[in-house]
Amino acid sequence: MTPEFAMKQVEKKRIMLCADDFGMNQAVNDGIVALAEQGRLSATSCLVGGPVFRSGTSALLASGLSSGLHLNFTESMGQAGLYMPVSSLIRRTMFRQLDVQQLRTQIDQQLDQYEDAMGQPPAFVDGHQHVHQFAQIRTELVQALNRRYTEHKPYLRYTWPANLQDTPRAQQFKAYIIAALGARPFATLARQHGYSTNRNFLGVYDFEGGSQRYAALLSSWLQNAQDGDMVMCHPAASIQADDGLGVQRYAEFQVLSSPDLGCWLTAYGLSL
Template identity: 55%
Template sequence: MSIDNDIKRVVLCADDFGMSEAIDTGIIRLAEQGRLSAASCLSLGPTFARHAQALAGTGSQMGLHLNFTESLGRPGLYLPLATLIRRAYARRLDVAVLRAQIQDQLEAFETVLGRAPDFVDGHQHVHQLPQIRDVLLQALAGRYAGPARPWLRSTRAVSLGGLPTRQRAKARVIQALGAAALRRNARRLGFHLNVRFAGVYDFRGGESAYGRLLSSWLERLQDGDLLMCHPAARADAADPLGQQRLAEFNVLAGADAGRWLGQNRIQGRRVHFGQDA
């Protein structure tokens, strides 16, 4: 699956673009630096429309970060994650509401950028939950065809051996919440997905902890894999993850990260998934 003999075909994706000025600025800077190849966008987020063209100018892939857990000041179906999971597994979500909200978020993305998203994933991985994944796949299959069809994020974890216990546990829980079913149903409809997924942790520990994790994740990545991150150029006091977002940005922008990327034959460049494992 490699594009050449030297460079692995890996997606380096920052989540939450469109949530805040600090997040958007950090993602754009890292993309310009060649440390990212993709960003997942909250199309109804307060800053998405203002900064989307600047991100597009970096050449990064831009995807829809499907959102059912953060209202960001807008009306709609936005529930605490645990509540959403319970209702999805009990099949107690209103399908008509799901369909309308997915359509609204896709239309908002298309209105700003004039095209389909390159890929679709979910804020807090909601895209893989029961009911949501079914409605999402139906919407995407009906809306896009051929080269315009987005690929989807799989949360099937990379090899977790040697990672801290709590990080392994969180990655396994996320995977168990819907990776297999999403993959099976998506492939049946002809969608492509990344092969494996890295970047899950507890958003603690500052730069030192994140640096250790990043180095370890990069060593595990192979062709077709995806690394998720959540950087911001400064710590927003209103964001409970603000300090750790800044820590991620500082590590990703630093010389060590550049060296780790080189050692593992990974570059921040666009990846087009024509097949998946």
């Protein structure tokens, strides 16, 4: 190995490419496992109430991916509990209108479900539609994690955007709206209690445009990513008819499984 090559290796920026929604449907599970086998992902976030979460855990464990809990308060998927549209959840958490005991119960139940199926604590915790950072929820989540994980704390997702200078303005706006729902207070709370987070966040867009548009977005995100950043994605190996995002999930899978991803990682000095 030449000194020049060794220096380039040292200077590589390590990022996390995390696929959300494992357990939502079989197409999502298949896509995530396939990408893991290709070395195209770092992690996946699990919907423990999803219809195929438990049946997919063997394949997930065998994949070697880091996995965590995708805390859910917006899609019941046939489960009883505290679920509502995200707009209602934002409003009710903002005014501290949720029942605290219900919040605690649901957080603990989902952590229990994850541990029972996976046989281990989650490596990290984030939120479906970013609910983990919402007012009320973030406080109860951190308290639950404090009670359960005194030695090995999971890391937590921080949604403040990374550099978005090459991202269309509409997508920049959406990214900052998500962050405004609690990114900074959540990060402050997490650090006060000794939890690590990613540096900044990428991957927010409107889930439209097919593979060509997603490729352009992903390339720009990777070009601007810095060491410690997280890129969120939502792939699926096929189009699930009853999934409103199914077409775009498949488009993401096509891009993530293409040779282009490896080329971008190399060109921008990144590793997963």
